[in-house]
Amino acid sequence: MSKRADIPESKVIPFSAPSLGEDEVRAVAEALRSGAVGGDGPLGKALALRMGERFGIRHVLLTPSATHALELALQVADIGPDDEVVLPSFTFVSVANAVLRRGARPVFAEISDATLDLDPDRLEEVVTPRTRAVIPAHYGGVGAPMERYQEIAGRQGIRVIEDAAQGLGARRGGRWLGGFGDMAGFSFHETKNLTCGEGGAFLTQRDDLFKRAEVIYEKGTNRSQFFRGEVDKYTWIGPGGSYVLSDILAALLGVQLDRMEALHAARRRVFERYQAGLSDLAREGKLQLPVIPDVCEPNWHVFYVRLPSGEERDRVLAEMRRRGIMCTFHFVPLHSSPFGSAQLGYREGDLPVTEAVSRTLLRLPLHAGLTDEDVSRVIEAMGEVVRGR
Ligand SMILES: Cc1ncc(COP(=O)(O)O)c(C=O)c1O
Structure with missing residues (x-):
């Protein structure tokens, strides 16, 4: 990569930047002063309820990341050795790791060239009698064709675990993402639209799956039932982990949720200016x-x-980076990674759409802190660089 031109740090346009202000600082300070620091505490519980109401999702458990939410979902689904789970190769590595952690095999399916999410017309090519679940993702926060996946999954008797890590606050057919799958996960990583640094949420509309999830969530105990007054003491009732989010981070995340409309409006403005400003090149x-x-x-x-x-x-x-504009590529295909080829037997050429998308895709800076001037600079630079001037 060529060296960056002599651009002062203040002129560099970062690819992504969390939008955190005094309200977030106050919320964290209040949590600390009130002693609300534990996991799955009163602030987290209240926020989980609020999030569920906001997005029409029956059950929400805040987690330390979307990675944790997906691991939890796969444990709830009782995925185990000899099982296969279908996912895109063009996705984040956590999804494949969550499958491996259950001792199961990740199986990669092709994506659609237009929308970069799992291609429903190619999905059944990789479904076998061992397939137990499919994990589609909403690339870039644009809703994937969940109704098609659900139709196929219903016919094949497999679960849909919706990777909504990038999908919070977006809709498909008027329905909020995160509410489609048997289970789903949101991410609040620092690069996401709403963030608490690191965080996530496990989501489900189903009471039976939620009952299992809340036991695994609380270290394999019936602590949640105890706090609802359903049992008089809590104890170990099955295998579990620690999937809870601290109230300090829940306090911060609550403010971000309040700001969602404003943050999305700011992002939309940038997106639409890019779309219009680059239309000649297209x-x-x-x-x-x-x-x-x-x-x-x-x-x-x-x-x-x-x-x-x-x-x-x-x-x-x-060339964009040399000009101080921090564009970036995106997912490097999992199937042709060192692990995907050495351990799972995939080869370059197995998923041609995935490989071509990964090689040719470029992301432009997009966050709520970009000024009109920044956006003009990005569009102008893209024009010059793409035209080779
Ligand atoms: C599609 C997708 N799935 C899962 C994740 C994992 O999210 P987290 O960082 O919260 O574990 C990400 C994060 O980048 C993602 O983009």
Whole structure:
């Protein structure tokens, strides 16, 4: 990658930046002063209820990350050795790790070239009698075709675990993401639209799955039942882990949830300016803009373009960064990674759409803190760099 031009740090446009203000500082200070620091405490419980009401989800458990939420979901689904779980190769590595941690085998399926989520027309190619679950993701906060996956999963008798790590606050067909699957996970990592540094949520609409989840969530005990007054002491009743979020972080996250509309409006403004500002380049065939199906109301999590070749993407990426504009690529396919090839037997060429998308995709800076001037600078630089000036 070429060296950055002599640009003062104050002129560098970061790829992503959390939006944290005095309200977040006050909320954390109040939590500390009141002694609300434990996991699954009063602040976290109240926030989980509020989040459930906000997004039409019956049960919410706040977790330390989406990774934890997905691990919890796979344990609730009783996934084990000899089972197979289908997921995109073009996704975050945590999803495959969550499958491995159950002793099961991750099986990679192809994505759609238009929307970069699991291709429902290709999904059944990889379903076998051992398949127990599928984990689709909403790439960039644009709702994936959940109704198609659910139809296939219902027919095949497998569970849908919805990876809504990027999907909070977005809708498909008027329904909030996170509420479709048998279980789902949100992420509040520092790069996500709402953040508490590291955090997540386990979600389910189903009472039976929630009953199992809350035991695993609380170290394999019936502590949750005890706090509801359903048993007079709590004890170990099965295998579990510690999946709770501290109230200090829940306090911070509560403020972020209050600010969701404003944060999304700011992101949308940037997204739409990029879309309009780069439309000439798209018309000239120099790049492709993201596709948002009519049925989707996104949360403006990612703005990406696709360049005509991997070499061109690498050139544009290096030149934008040299100008102090921190563009970046995205997921490196899991199937052709060192682990995917050595341990799971995949090869380069097995998933051509995934490989081409990964090689040609470039993400532009997108966060609520970008100024109009920053956005103009990004658009102008893209014009110059892509046209080779
Ligand atoms: C699609 C997807 N799934 C899962 C995760 C894991 O989220 P977390 O960092 O909260 O564990 C991420 C985070 O980047 C993600 O983008």
